Amino acid sequence: MIHLTIPFTEEKIRALKVGDAVEISGPIFTGRDVVHKYLHEGGTLPSEVNLRDGIIYHCGPVVMKDPTGQWRVTAAGPTTSIREEPYQGQIIKDFGLRGVIGKGGMGDRTLEACKSAGCVYFHAVGGAAQVLAECITSVKSVHFLKEFGSPEAIWELTVERFPVVVTMDSHSQSLHREVLATSTAALAKSL
Amino acid sequence: MIELQSSLVELIRKTSAELPDDVHQAILKSLLNEKKGTIAESALKIIDRNIALAKQKSQPICQDTGSIIFYVSGPVLLDQISFETTARAAVTEATKKGFLRQNSVDSLTGVNDGTNVGPGSPAIHFHQHLAPTIEVRLILKGGGCENVGAQYSLPNEKLKANRDLDGCRKVILDAVLQAQGKGCGPGILGVCIGGDRATGYEFSKQQFLRKIDDRNPIPELDQLETDIVETSNRLGIGPMGFGGETTLLGAKICAANRLPASFFVSISYMCWAYRRQGVSLNPQGEINSWLY
Numbered sequence: 001m002i003h004l005t006i007p008f009t010e011e012k013i014r015a016l017k018v019g020d021a022v023e024i025s026g027p028i029f030t031g032r033d034v035v036h037k038y039l040h041e042g043g044t045l046p047s048e049v050n051l052r053d054g055i056i057y058h059c060g061p062v063v064m065k066d067p068t069g070q071w072r073v074t075a076a077g078p079t080t081s082i083r084e085e086p087y088q089g090q091i092i093k094d095f096g097l098r099g100v101i102g103k104g105g106m107g108d109r110t111l112e113a114c115k116s117a118g119c120v121y122f123h124a125v126g127g128a129a130q131v132l133a134e135c136i137t138s139v140k141s142v143h144f145l146k147e148f149g150s151p152e153a154i155w156e157l158t159v160e161r162f163p164v165v166v167t168m169d170s171h172s173q174s175l176h177r178e179v180l181a182t183s184t185a186a187l188a189k190s191l
Numbered sequence: 192m193i194e195l196q197s198s199l200v201e202l203i204r205k206t207s208a209e210l211p212d213d214v215h216q217a218i219l220k221s222l223l224n225e226k227k228g229t230i231a232e233s234a235l236k237i238i239d240r241n242i243a244l245a246k247q248k249s250q251p252i253c254q255d256t257g258s259i260i261f262y263v264s265g266p267v268l269l270d271q272i273s274f275e276t277t278a279r280a281a282v283t284e285a286t287k288k289g290f291l292r293q294n295s296v297d298s299l300t301g302v303n304d305g306t307n308v309g310p311g312s313p314a315i316h317f318h319q320h321l322a323p324t325i326e327v328r329l330i331l332k333g334g335g336c337e338n339v340g341a342q343y344s345l346p347n348e349k350l351k352a353n354r355d356l357d358g359c360r361k362v363i364l365d366a367v368l369q370a371q372g373k374g375c376g377p378g379i380l381g382v383c384i385g386g387d388r389a390t391g392y393e394f395s396k397q398q399f400l401r402k403i404d405d406r407n408p409i410p411e412l413d414q415l416e417t418d419i420v421e422t423s424n425r426l427g428i429g430p431m432g433f434g435g436e437t438t439l440l441g442a443k444i445c446a447a448n449r450l451p452a453s454f455f456v457s458i459s460y461m462c463w464a465y466r467r468q469g470v471s472l473n474p475q476g477e478i479n480s481w482l483y
Contacts, residue, residue, distance in 0.1 A: 034301070060292065062254050074248075080334075080335040103373075125237045126253075126372075127241070128237050128238060129241065130241050130245045130250060134244065149293060150292070151294065183426040186427055187426055191351075
């Protein structure tokens with residue numbers, strides 16, 4: 001198990017290979033469909049949202065306010081990443097992302113951006129909202145809550161030993177492309 | 192029916208936080224079949240831990256608490272208008288309590304008012320039966336698995352799928368291939384052969400009311416269900432699409448009559464977080480028993 005702390009260096013990210021199990025600690029930002037479209041169309045971020053050398057997490061968490069008025073994440077697994085394929089490569093390059101956490105994998109344009117910019121795709125276990133919420137130690141801030149709604153807002157979360165697997169690395173390797181190829185060949189034999 | 196709202200809130204809570212035992216058993220079985228030390232095995236272990244944690248904390252198994260689909264069977268004189276009003280109030284209350292995410296968005300304005308109530312949400316299907324009891328079943332189906340559902344019109348030249356059971360088999364397996372890990376596998380398929388474009392999908396989803404380990408009383412469909420699961424599990428897609436032994440936990444298939452001109456095969460994909468529960472209610476609306 002590899003343990004990485006945010007902010008990442010390009011060197012540490014380029015050392016990662018498909019299949020590596022990683023635990024991540026530090027501040028991360030959620031961002032999903034609305035955020036990706038907004039940024040791709042030239043939307044700007046408040047200064048507190050610094051994505052450089054950090055991570056965007058494809059996630060729409062369940063967040064409750066506790067009796068003291070503090071936000072508390074009660075469920076927070078990944079959402080399907082492929083919907084962000086039209087936007088992700090550009091956002092990786094424009095904002096200096098070193099990692100994307102999601103599920104289901106992404107396509108060739110994101111893989112190319114991972115290679116050229118020094119970024120990887122981390123796969124979290126889809127549906128594992130409780131195991132992953134346990135790794136979130138605090139909610140530091142929220143942005144665009146009213147405009148985008150709770151699941152689509154940018155939540156700044158502090159995570160501790162958040163478990164993921166590298167499924168797309170910065171050397172043009174993708175587990176998703178590989179499994180698609182082997183399963184397509186296996187199905188052709190079964191018909 | 193004074194207790195109906197609190198019973199429906201409890202039904203929503205349990206559905207969101209507790210996986211039915213038949214599904215959990217199927218997941219445990221798939222964990223035993225997975226090769227040790229692989230990322231597929233590790234994913235299934237996280238899934239198993241997640242199931243226990245959600246139940247213990249009474250919090251959503253998955254943060255996408257999904258489309259809210261009620262199936263209500265009641266006596267002839269059941270007041271459906273009042274039932275629907277109460278169900279909407281129960282959904283709003285369950286959302287406030289965090290059993291459901293604020294998960295319903297106005298498709299025109301993009302506004303999420305945080306109630307989970309609006310046109311089409313929740314969906315409620317009423318059926319009459321010749322008994323005094325009211326049975327309410329609930330399925331919560333997340334968007335990731337809903338997005339990998341597919342509807343095929345036969346014949347399909349590209350897949351060499353004709354208007355016969357072999358053609359149905361080909362398109363169902365194609366849907367599994369196209370889904371890869373994007374629907375949060377290992378998954379469960381609900382399939383309808385026939386119907387029109389709307390009823391096909393509707394009946395395919397109703398298949399999720401069946402238990403994973405039941406058998407189809409129609410021999411041809413029973414055989415097809417077994418074949419689809421076995422063949423899918425030879426494709427090596429595996430949990431989360433990581434590669435591995437279990438791609439599907441189950442396949443449930445029904446047939447509906449079609450027009451001579453149409454031959455649809457409608458496939459709904461359910462993620463491993465297969466949230467399905469049901470209650471039988473007494474005349475006051477209190478929970479008499481759980482159905483799964």
